[in-house]
Amino acid sequence: MxxxxxxxxxxxxxxxxxxxxxxxxxxxxxxxxVFNFAHGxxxxxxAFAFYExxxxxxxxxxxxxxxxxxxLPPVVAVGLERVTRGLAGGTVTTKIVxxxxxxxxxxxxxxxxxxxxxxxxxxxxxxxSVGIVGIxxxxxxxxxxxxxxxxxxxxxxxxRASPTGTRMRAVVDNPELLxxxxxxxxxxxxWAWLIGTWFAAISGVLLAPQxxxxxxxxxxxxxxxxxxxxxxxxxxxxxxxxxxLLIGVLAALATNLVAGHQWLAQLPPAMPFVVxxxxxxxxxxxxLVEPGAHASPAxxxxxxxxxxxxxxxxxxxxxxxxxxxxxxxxxxVYASALVFVLIFTSLHLLVRISGQISLAHxxxxxxxxxxxxxxxxxxxxxxxxxxxxxxxxxxxxxxxxAVPAIRLAGLFLALATFxxxxxxxxxxxxxxxxxGAQGTLPATRPAGFDSDVAFYYVLLAFTVAGLGLVALxxxxxxxxxxxxxxxxxxxxxxxxxGINVTRITVFGLSALIAGxxxxxxxxxxxxxxxxxFSALQSLTWLAVLVLFGPARGAAPVLxxxxxxxxxxxxxxxxxxxxxxxxxxxxxxLVAVHEAGRAQRHAGGSTAQQGEPSRAAERIGAGSAAxxxxxxxxxxxxxxxxxxxxxxxxxxxxx
Amino acid sequence: MTHRVDTEHGADAAAAADTSGLRATELTxxxxxxxxxxGISFTAPRGRVTGLIGPNGAxxxxxxxxxxxxxxxxxxxxxxxxxxxxARGPARRARLGLGRTFQRMELFDTLTxxxxxxxxxxxxxxxxxxxxxxxxxxAQRKAVRAATEDALELCMLGQQRRAIxxxxxxxxxxxxDLARVLAGGFSVLLLDEPSSGLDTAETRRFGEIxxxxxxxxxxxxxxxxxDMALVMDICEHIHVLDFGELVxxxxxxxxxxSETVRAAYLGSEAG
Numbered sequence: 001m002x003x004x005x006x007x008x009x010x011x012x013x014x015x016x017x018x019x020x021x022x023x024x025x026x027x028x029x030x031x032x033x034v035f036n037f038a039h040g041x042x043x044x045x046x047a048f049a050f051y052e053x054x055x056x057x058x059x060x061x062x063x064x065x066x067x068x069x070x071x072l073p074p075v076v077a078v079g080l081e082r083v084t085r086g087l088a089g090g091t092v093t094t095k096i097v098x099x100x101x102x103x104x105x106x107x108x109x110x111x112x113x114x115x116x117x118x119x120x121x122x123x124x125x126x127x128x129s130v131g132i133v134g135i136x137x138x139x140x141x142x143x144x145x146x147x148x149x150x151x152x153x154x155x156x157x158x159x160r161a162s163p164t165g166t167r168m169r170a171v172v173d174n175p176e177l178l179x180x181x182x183x184x185x186x187x188x189x190x191w192a193w194l195i196g197t198w199f200a201a202i203s204g205v206l207l208a209p210q211x212x213x214x215x216x217x218x219x220x221x222x223x224x225x226x227x228x229x230x231x232x233x234x235x236x237x238x239x240x241x242x243x244x245l246l247i248g249v250l251a252a253l254a255t256n257l258v259a260g261h262q263w264l265a266q267l268p269p270a271m272p273f274v275v276x277x278x279x280x281x282x283x284x285x286x287x288l289v290e291p292g293a294h295a296s297p298a299x300x301x302x303x304x305x306x307x308x309x310x311x312x313x314x315x316x317x318x319x320x321x322x323x324x325x326x327x328x329x330x331x332x333v334y335a336s337a338l339v340f341v342l343i344f345t346s347l348h349l350l351v352r353i354s355g356q357i358s359l360a361h362x363x364x365x366x367x368x369x370x371x372x373x374x375x376x377x378x379x380x381x382x383x384x385x386x387x388x389x390x391x392x393x394x395x396x397x398x399x400x401x402a403v404p405a406i407r408l409a410g411l412f413l414a415l416a417t418f419x420x421x422x423x424x425x426x427x428x429x430x431x432x433x434x435x436g437a438q439g440t441l442p443a444t445r446p447a448g449f450d451s452d453v454a455f456y457y458v459l460l461a462f463t464v465a466g467l468g469l470v471a472l473x474x475x476x477x478x479x480x481x482x483x484x485x486x487x488x489x490x491x492x493x494x495x496x497x498g499i500n501v502t503r504i505t506v507f508g509l510s511a512l513i514a515g516x517x518x519x520x521x522x523x524x525x526x527x528x529x530x531x532x533f534s535a536l537q538s539l540t541w542l543a544v545l546v547l548f549g550p551a552r553g554a555a556p557v558l559x560x561x562x563x564x565x566x567x568x569x570x571x572x573x574x575x576x577x578x579x580x581x582x583x584x585x586x587x588x589l590v591a592v593h594e595a596g597r598a599q600r601h602a603g604g605s606t607a608q609q610g611e612p613s614r615a616a617e618r619i620g621a622g623s624a625a626x627x628x629x630x631x632x633x634x635x636x637x638x639x640x641x642x643x644x645x646x647x648x649x650x651x652x653x654x
Numbered sequence: 655m656t657h658r659v660d661t662e663h664g665a666d667a668a669a670a671a672d673t674s675g676l677r678a679t680e681l682t683x684x685x686x687x688x689x690x691x692x693g694i695s696f697t698a699p700r701g702r703v704t705g706l707i708g709p710n711g712a713x714x715x716x717x718x719x720x721x722x723x724x725x726x727x728x729x730x731x732x733x734x735x736x737x738x739x740x741a742r743g744p745a746r747r748a749r750l751g752l753g754r755t756f757q758r759m760e761l762f763d764t765l766t767x768x769x770x771x772x773x774x775x776x777x778x779x780x781x782x783x784x785x786x787x788x789x790x791x792x793a794q795r796k797a798v799r800a801a802t803e804d805a806l807e808l809c810m811l812g813q814q815r816r817a818i819x820x821x822x823x824x825x826x827x828x829x830x831d832l833a834r835v836l837a838g839g840f841s842v843l844l845l846d847e848p849s850s851g852l853d854t855a856e857t858r859r860f861g862e863i864x865x866x867x868x869x870x871x872x873x874x875x876x877x878x879x880x881d882m883a884l885v886m887d888i889c890e891h892i893h894v895l896d897f898g899e900l901v902x903x904x905x906x907x908x909x910x911x912s913e914t915v916r917a918a919y920l921g922s923e924a925g
Contacts, residue, residue, distance in 0.1 A: 492773070
């Protein structure tokens with residue numbers, strides 16, 4: 001035990017800050033129904049605001065701290081409350097894409113303005129150490145842990161004792177009851193967002209001195225909060241805080257444990273994602289209830305008629321065929337774009353057609369790329385065989401990603417896949433057997449097609465085949481089942497379909513295309529490496545694809561052109577740097593717009609039915625709270641609609 | 655299919671002449687500390703319309719969800735045609751012949767009316783086999799088309815077949831929901847407030863459709879409905895739920911004259 005004490009202390013000091021961040025995340029999630037993927041980005045904003053005010057503008061640190069941590073959050077909170085209110089009626093995918101878009105926009109803006117390299121963060125707290133049970137602990141670390149713990153305690157007192165806290169507790173306990181209880185939902189949510197944003201800001205400023213001022217790193221570090229939130233089952237605030245401590249301690253203990261085991265070196269930083277993934281896989285499904293889950297997408301009329309769509313497809317293929325004559329030295333950019341059309345096609349099949357969600361897509365493409373490089377260059381398989389096998393190898397991996405999809409839907413599925421993606425990135429990518437000891441593997445093009453022009457046509461053939469395959473699937477029985485799965489999986493199962501089989505099938509198919517795309521990506525760039533496939537890329541791809549969602553079948557093509565080709569036509573680096581900000585904000589706007597449409601759509605049919613409570617009749621596992629709400633309301637004698645029924649009975653009797 | 659097996663609880667309830675439909679025995683559903691449905695037993699045999707009525711919050715939809723496999727009951731059993739399906743999922747129960755509609759009309763909103771109705775049959779045919787979900791043999795295609803046409807005609811939806819389901823009025827959505835479950839050819843149908851949102855003519859038409867389905871196919875229907883005139887008109891047997899408990903069961907005329915039933919409704923009003 002004595003040997004472990006230092007790790008416990010280190011774990012508790014960092015875990016306390018994670019716990020605080022996670023509590024803010026869970027509080028806003030439970031009150032608004034929107035899981036804020038941008039929570040970490042807000043922490044980064046606070047840290048950068050402090051840096052800007054103190055280091056750049058020279059304000060004394062207490063003033064800068066006050067402005068960054070106390071004054072700034074209310075502004076952010078009011079904005080977030082407003083945006084998430086607009087998202088309330090949206091599907092789970094819409095909500096996820098909205099905050100993922102926001103995260104992308106914030107992180108990219110910080111990187112564009114301050115540069116990607118970590119700036120050194122001013123250490124404003126005393127850095128001397130004191131000895132505790134025989135080990136030296138930095139005073140700043142102790143203060144960090146103390147501040148985080150004090151904020152948590154202050155919050156619990158507020159939560160238990162104040163009237164607002166009581167209302168908030170009621171909402172956290174049962175969001176469905178919010179509007180029925182005569183409480184002003186906006187006021188409660190605004191408070192929740194305020195506290196959530198404060199907690200994010202505090203954790204950002206406390207974490208920055210330890211890890212440096214790196215927007216990406218800060219954002220992802222608060223992703224530790226996901227793991228802590230999972231320990232609290234995304235519902236219990238005290239358990240969430242405890243989860244933060246647990247993750248801190250586990251990570252510290254793992255550091256001790258893996259010392260000397262090279263291949264495990266990446267385990268400690270991956271600990272939160274291990275916890276997240278394990279909790280999501282093992283906890284009984286009914287314990288993970290998503291507030292406001294069952295929303296359907298609003299039907300969208302196609303932008304063009306089927307005949308026009310066919311004509312446009314033919315025209316697009318014709319343009320693609322003559323492109324090498326038109327674009328000159330830019331051809332490799334367009335060749336990469338073709339690979340991305342294939343990547344987006346596989347994502348489109350999963351997300352847009354089938355209503356599933358995966359934040360691990362870049363991981364699948366990466367495995368395709370690595371497998372191809374091993375098979376083509378290492379083993380020496382024929383080129384085409386290596387591409388095909390790379391695709392097939394990724395299929396079971398895609399099916400593993402689908403395992404959470406069997407138990408979980410919506411947000412929890414997204415988080416599980418994101419946990420998987422981060423595990424891949426932290427544990428698999430750096431190991432020798434994936435991208436080699438150098439971190440990059442050579443990849444070849446087929447004999448006779450080595451030139452850029454010739455290989456462009458190879459890529460075009462694959463892309464057209466991939467698009468054709470997905471078009472075929474869409475028109476087939478499987479396509480009908482997938483589109484119905486996107487609309488209402490529960491109904492589909494009550495009609496007799498084994499929807500888990502359907503889910504696994506579509507994840508497998510999507511993975512196949514992603515794997516082939518990975519192989520082609522490696523061949524196009526002559527190398528396979530981890531750099532293009534970070535977990536954050538998965539988020540970017542999803543955001544960009546959703547941005548072009550209204551274009552339906554053309555979305556993968558437009559998304560690829562926008563992501564890969566458009567930035568290269570920029571005249572300055574600044575434009576390229578700010579592009580992801582545009583993607584992120586665009587995805588956010590599209591998501592808010594779609595949520596608005598879905599809400600109007602649902603509101604319209606509810607009004608027609610004359611039902612007073614949407615909460616009352618939901619189906620499936622998430623209906624427990626709704627059922628309780630219904631009973632509570634009916635016991636309160638608050639539903640005049642049914643009083644009539646006995647009268648009708650009597651009439652019928654006469 | 656009609657072979658009957660006594661369940662352990664079912665032996666004492668064996669008085670019922672025909673159990674070759676849906677049978678719930680001592681069904682209890684709890685949500686946390688709340689008991690939504692408390693030890694209820696009933697049957698919905700084939701060849702007749704069985705009513706399930708009660709004030710709102712009585713647990714009707716919960717009962718439906720437990721019968722169709724969307725909720726796991728805390729206690730009790732559900733049997734379909736003599737087979738215990740308590741541990742089975744909704745898809746398996748559907749393939750055994752149990753179909754249901756939803757009070758909130760869970761249509762596939764982005765699909766056409768025709769596709770919605772066709773899926774009533776196609777989902778069942780596709781089942782849980784990966785190949786069957788992908789391959790659509792001509793014989794099945796024909797069967798799906800025939801079932802779809804019949805159901806569309808029965809529910810008078812021929813005009814709307816190409817319309818996107820999400821764009822329809824509530825009355826039409828009810829009919830699509832019904833047509834979809836009819837196309838499935840289920841032996842027992844659970845219909846959750848099928849007439850709410852329908853106008854008088856549509857309600858009458860709905861009553862006729864149910865009558866035909868029961869008479870021609872020998873299907874059994876379990877009906878949750880608030881239009882008492884309709885319930886009294888088409889149900890042979892009615893179960894009355896209040897606060898999760900079965901307070902009365904009998905013929906329409908018995909229900910009509912029952913003080914217990916009246917008290918249940920009035921009590922709910924006063925409470």
